[in-house]
Amino acid sequence: MKVQLHLVNDAVHFEGTAPSSKVKVHIDGPPDIGGQELGVRPMEMVLLALASCSSLDLVTILKKQRQEITKFSVDTEGERRSEVPNIFTKIHLTFNLEGKIDPEKAEKAAELAVKKYCSVHDMLAAGGIEITYSLNINS
Structure with a gap:
């Protein structure tokens, strides 16, 4: 790559x-x-990488389970330590789903997507970052 x-x-x-x-x-x-707000910052890219990696897998798993997703988003928030380098210490993902979705299937799919299939999660977690997630499901 x-x-x-x-x-x-x-x-x-x-x-x-x-x-x-x-x-x-x-x-x-x-x-x-010297930044001019012309792009995202590098640490925001890290959060976006985790969110997108997990989301690609979560949506794919749910579609294979024939769940009907009409709307999907993920909010990702990271806490950073105050000392330099200001690395993340905790990250929380909130998956927001709408559609005909079985909550039990969504929970299992999220567990697989975040903790088994997402390589970005594994790299960050190996560095000691606490990564958690939650689901908001609306019909």
């Missing part, structure tokens, strides 16, 4: 590309180092 990152301006705005997509990802730093 290989990705590329290049500087876009004379501040700290970068553009990332990967051979798997034609979409460009924009990354920027905080204003105190």
Whole structure:
């Protein structure tokens, strides 16, 4: 696997590309180092990686179980320590699902998606980060 990152301006705005997509990802730093809010910050990307990795698997499992998802989102919140480097210590995922979904199947699917199939979860958890999740299901 290989990705590329290049500087876009004379501040700290970068553009990332990967051979798997034609979409460009924009990354920027905080204003105190020259960031101009032209992209997400690197630690936000970590949260997005965990959320997307878990979600891809969760949605796939639920579809295989013939659950009807009409709406899906995930809110991800991370707590960081105050010392530098400001790494995450805890992350919580809240999966929000709407449709004809059996809560029991969704719970089992989430457990598999987050803790068994998501490689981003395993990398972060191996570093000592506490990762939890919850489900909100609406018909």
